[in-house]
Amino acid sequence: MLRDITLGQYYQADSVIHRLDPRTKLIMTFVYLISLFIFTDPYVYAAGLLFLVIALAMSRVPIKFMIKGLKPVWLIILLTSLMNIMFTDGEPLFQLWRFKVTAEGLQRAGFMAGRLILLVFGSNLMTLTTTPTRLTNALEALMKPLKFIHFPVHEIAMMMSIALRFIPLLVDETDKIMKAQLARGADFESGNLLKRTKAMVPVLVPLFISAFRRANDLAMAMEARCYHGGEGRTQMKPLKYKGRDYITFLLLVIYLALVVFLGHFLPGILG
Amino acid sequence: MRNEDKKTIEDSRIPLLVADHLVYEYETGSANTVRALDDVSFTIYPGEFIGLIGHTGSGKSTLAETLNALLTPKSGSIYFKGEDVFTKGYDRKKLRSHVGLVFQYPEHQLFEETVFKDVCYGPKNIGMSRKQAELTAYETIKKVGLPDECFYHSPFDLSGGQRRRVAIAGVLAMKPELLVLDEPTAGLDPKGREEILDMIAGLKNEDNMSIVLVSHSMEDVARYADRIMVMDKGKKLFDDVPSEVFAHADELEKIGLAAPAVVSVMHRLKEAGIPVDDRMALTTDEAVSEIMKAFGV
Numbered sequence: 291m292l293r294d295i296t297l298g299q300y301y302q303a304d305s306v307i308h309r310l311d312p313r314t315k316l317i318m319t320f321v322y323l324i325s326l327f328i329f330t331d332p333y334v335y336a337a338g339l340l341f342l343v344i345a346l347a348m349s350r351v352p353i354k355f356m357i358k359g360l361k362p363v364w365l366i367i368l369l370t371s372l373m374n375i376m377f378t379d380g381e382p383l384f385q386l387w388r389f390k391v392t393a394e395g396l397q398r399a400g401f402m403a404g405r406l407i408l409l410v411f412g413s414n415l416m417t418l419t420t421t422p423t424r425l426t427n428a429l430e431a432l433m434k435p436l437k438f439i440h441f442p443v444h445e446i447a448m449m450m451s452i453a454l455r456f457i458p459l460l461v462d463e464t465d466k467i468m469k470a471q472l473a474r475g476a477d478f479e480s481g482n483l484l485k486r487t488k489a490m491v492p493v494l495v496p497l498f499i500s501a502f503r504r505a506n507d508l509a510m511a512m513e514a515r516c517y518h519g520g521e522g523r524t525q526m527k528p529l530k531y532k533g534r535d536y537i538t539f540l541l542l543v544i545y546l547a548l549v550v551f552l553g554h555f556l557p558g559i560l561g
Numbered sequence: 562m563r564n565e566d567k568k569t570i571e572d573s574r575i576p577l578l579v580a581d582h583l584v585y586e587y588e589t590g591s592a593n594t595v596r597a598l599d600d601v602s603f604t605i606y607p608g609e610f611i612g613l614i615g616h617t618g619s620g621k622s623t624l625a626e627t628l629n630a631l632l633t634p635k636s637g638s639i640y641f642k643g644e645d646v647f648t649k650g651y652d653r654k655k656l657r658s659h660v661g662l663v664f665q666y667p668e669h670q671l672f673e674e675t676v677f678k679d680v681c682y683g684p685k686n687i688g689m690s691r692k693q694a695e696l697t698a699y700e701t702i703k704k705v706g707l708p709d710e711c712f713y714h715s716p717f718d719l720s721g722g723q724r725r726r727v728a729i730a731g732v733l734a735m736k737p738e739l740l741v742l743d744e745p746t747a748g749l750d751p752k753g754r755e756e757i758l759d760m761i762a763g764l765k766n767e768d769n770m771s772i773v774l775v776s777h778s779m780e781d782v783a784r785y786a787d788r789i790m791v792m793d794k795g796k797k798l799f800d801d802v803p804s805e806v807f808a809h810a811d812e813l814e815k816i817g818l819a820a821p822a823v824v825s826v827m828h829r830l831k832e833a834g835i836p837v838d839d840r841m842a843l844t845t846d847e848a849v850s851e852i853m854k855a856f857g858v
Contacts, residue, residue: 466664466669467669467670469631469664470664470667470669470670471670472631473631473657473661473732474657474670474682474686474731474732474735475654475657475658475682475683475687475735476686477686492670492672495672496669496670496671496672499717500669
């Protein structure tokens with residue numbers, strides 16, 4: 291029933307991108323996304339696309355999975371494109387009902403759609419090649435400097451990994467409780483919105499109770515093993531930069547240089 | 562008498578539920594599928610007590626959920642009183658009141674403020690009037706052996722065993738003709754187990770309800786079931802009266818199950834040359850009288 295909900299959409303494969311240090315991937319993705327936001331030049335987008343295609347090919351993640359990742363955002367892409375087409379002033383190409391469609395509008399719509407697709411692909415490539423656990427580890431490591439201002443880095447990372455760990459459990463639990471109430475004659479599909487919301491109460495109450503019970507059990511188990519937070523704690527598999535990470539950082543610098551050149555200096559030379 | 566005669570009597574009766582070549586597959590991850598049910602067929606007659614046994618992952622829980630159409634099989638079908646329950650327009654809600662399913666750890670589905678309200682949930686869902694639902698709930702709570710003072714307690718204030726009874730009552734209150742229980746004794750102490758199983762046996766004897774008891778404990782099933790179905794890797798391996806099933810002790814052991822200790826003892830006694838009929842003794846009491854007979858006491 292709820293099995294098609296997937297969070298933490300890791301795609302298992304053996305590739306260089308998978309083996310990269312999660313911190314490297316996190317920094318890369320971050321920089322990549324920012325570069326897409328700063329520049330609006332078509333050449334930069336071409337470079338971004340090229341960069342993404344190479345990374346995607348190296349990651350051995352089937353393109354099918356990337357396209358699947360567009361599912362939750364295609365409506366946004368469609369809406370922004372439409373808005374841009376309809377409300378951009380300029381040379382009118384043709385009239386569509388009440389709206390003037392302009393060349394500038396089409397161009398901007400294309401840009402926006404391209405930018406959004408690159409954004410989604412870029413971030414999906416990271417989540418598809420990195421397990422949630424490694425991602426949280428990377429976040430914790432990268433946020434470590436914040437400890438100086440007494441920001442609870444370890445605690446937040448711990449909370450994140452526990453939350454991620456609990457999602458599939460709670461999905462399973464919801465499935466089970468829904469089935470159990472269906473077996474008692476519950477009906478989740480018919481009736482108006484109010485009726486359907488009311489029908490969810492017999493699912494939500496047991497779900498909350500079970501979530502609290504699990505949280506309680508987990509806290510107890512952690513305490514029984516003397517967990518006391520991040521102070522002096524070491525990791526089983528500490529993150530270590532390897533040769534491939536340095537190469538990636540070098541590539542990142544090259545990419546940045548290219549993008550800055552394309553986006554900042556090239557328009558000056560051409561224009 | 563226990564074996565052949567009974568079978569012919571059953572066959573002349575009208576079946577309550579027929580499972581016809583059920584196949585069910587789970588999608589696990591990206592590519593691989595697991596066959597949880599692989600061509601499973603059987604017939605359940607009114608008033609039968611069937612023990613459904615199998616190791617973890619043998620498909621017994623999947624089968625239980627298919628019986629009341631919570632899961633739709635890939636192929637094959639279920640006929641309840643001669644009607645195919647997977648045809649379009651079949652009233653599944655009605656079916657679920659006729660085929661009651663008690664899940665594993667059913668107390669986790671309780672949600673109302675009081676025991677009484679919670680048991681009323683099922684009857685109200687299937688369209689009983691308020692009065693009728695309350696009357697049925699009252700009778701059912703009594704039947705599962707909960708004291709009167711529990712009625713207006715929160716179900717969360719009760720003990721584990723009591724909570725389980727409330728949950729079973731919640732399904733029983735819909736007055737099913739076939740009751741399927743998935744491991745109803747899991748996590749209970751020996752006393753609680755016995756009480757629950759005795760209560761279930763009472764439903765069969767007093768109300769002529771058909772029971773399917775899903776379990777991995779041969780001991781539990783041997784005491785109460787008229788018939789045992791053994792599942793392994795999605796396939797139905799045996800389907801016979803207990804004594805016949807337990808005669809295949811070696812095969813049972815191979816799939817990670819064991820005949821009840823009593824049955825093994827009787828087998829050994831027979832092998833040692835003591836003239837006992839090992840097929841007649843499935844419970845301790847039966848074994849004792851059989852051994853006494855053998856020694857002429």
